Amino acid sequence: MSALKVLPTVPGTQPIISKKPAVDPSTLAYKDLLRGPFWQRIPAYASVTEEQFLDHNWQAKNSITSPAKLLAAVQELVPAAFIQDAELGFKHSPMSVRVSPYMLSLIDWENPYEDPLRIQFIPMGSKLKADHPKLDLDSLHEQADAPVPGLTHRYQDKALFLALDTCPVYCRFCTRSYAVGVDTEEVEKVSLKVSSERWARAFEYIASRPELEDIVISGGDAYQLRAQQIEEIGDALLAIPNVRRMRFATKGPAVMPQKLLTDHAWTDALTRVVEKGRKLHKEVVLHTHFNHPKEITGITEDAMNKLMERGITVRNQSVLQRGVNDSPETMTMLVKRMGHLNIHAYYVYVHDLVKGVEDLRTSVDTAIFIEKHVRGSTAGINTPTFVVDAPGGGGKRDVHSFEYYDRETGISVYMAPSVKAGQYFLYFDPLHQLSKAVQRRWADPAEHDLMTNAAIAKAKERIR
Ligand code: SF4
Incomplete structure (x- = not known):
């Protein structure tokens, strides 16, 4: 059956037929924004008023910077094993950790391992993976392109x-x-x-x-x-x-x-x-x-x-x-x-x-x-x-806009003629998404140049 709808019109004019079916309300969920004292679900914030929670100084002062502070905030919401896992994550993280009470309140503490906010801010030891061998700390070379510091x-x-x-x-x-x-x-x-x-x-x-x-x-x-x-x-x-x-x-x-x-x-x-x-x-x-x-x-x-x-x-x-x-x-x-x-x-x-x-x-x-x-x-x-x-x-x-992308080795080759003409720039897909055989190749340093040179050679072929 057609879902086309006749819209009300100004008297004396032709009715307007809507050609789009009525919208499924679930597709408008982006308009539904969380309101109310959602932070009071966190044991440490159970009696925090709206005025306090909206105070930026309170937010900064109560930010979580250590596993001990995390435990003090969420208390019985997580098992001891979770805090131990976080301790390991904090220990091995290259970044300092700081999470605002606002962020902490939005995490689903019934399922923290899968929560998209926890994933971004709280490192877990059990989730760490080995870095890609082609990674370096300032991978975008921001310092190399800096005429004065910063x-x-x-x-x-x-x-x-x-x-x-x-x-x-x-x-x-x-x-x-x-x-x-x-x-x-x-x-x-x-x-x-x-x-x-x-x-x-x-x-x-x-x-x-x-x-x-x-x-x-x-x-x-x-x-x-x-x-x-x-x-x-x-x-x-x-x-x-x-x-x-x-x-x-x-x-x-x-x-x-x-x-x-x-x-x-x-x-x-x-x-x-x-x-x-x-x-x-x-x-x-x-x-x-x-x-x-x-x-x-x-x-x-x-x-x-x-x-x-x-x-x-x-x-x-x-x-x-x-x-x-x-x-x-x-x-x-x-x-x-x-x-x-x-x-x-x-x-x-x-x-x-x-x-x-x-x-x-x-x-x-x-x-x-x-x-x-x-x-x-x-x-x-x-x-x-x-x-x-x-x-x-x-x-x-x-x-x-890659010149060449080898989905098997995970190497994509880009050029940036208006930025650094004539150079090839390589991006590397994460190892865990590659086949076991290719992961073994990346584990062998002697294979690295073979794989990158092959990708650049293919890129050159296509550019010609
Ligand atoms: S991504 Fe931005 S806000 Fe986050 S740590 Fe880096 S500089 Fe700070």
């Missing part, structure tokens, strides 16, 4: 300014684990602390390069900058004639949206920089980092509405992660939910080659598969581009 100039007209090295939470998958957070048992970090002298050198370099129009202010995380520092950086960059666009990069809205609602000094400082930029005809926006639809709640909606009212554009960059968002359903839900709150889905990154998180990586093939399903589910302006950030400093390449 300023990466790779693309012709854009630079990445790492203003500081701390974040409101620490993500297991962080590309910048070489610098972000405190030293761990596994990694001694490069220092990128707040320093007026270092910042001045970065601004001086930017002013000396007329081709630089676009500056990303990251870290670490711009959420950790004091209000006065947001303005100091904003004013300094806006005063440079060649700078036309700036993006403050922060994971904050995804992990602690409360700050946008209750740290008035910070949000007002950002607003002032955005407004000043607008008067100078320069764009200042916020770039954030949602990875899973569960990270978006009613609190996020209130925070995003506040930015919308102030005319602040928000764009998102996600990281594709195994067990987190590596399905068409989850990624589509994320993209639609962000669109609903006026957050533009800008990029989805294939997971960088990062130490200690091989369990999180997916393949180029997975990214292509998911992209095919996401495209068409919403308007193009809200459809993310799926990219590989080419190891070795090739920059972001559309995932489909």
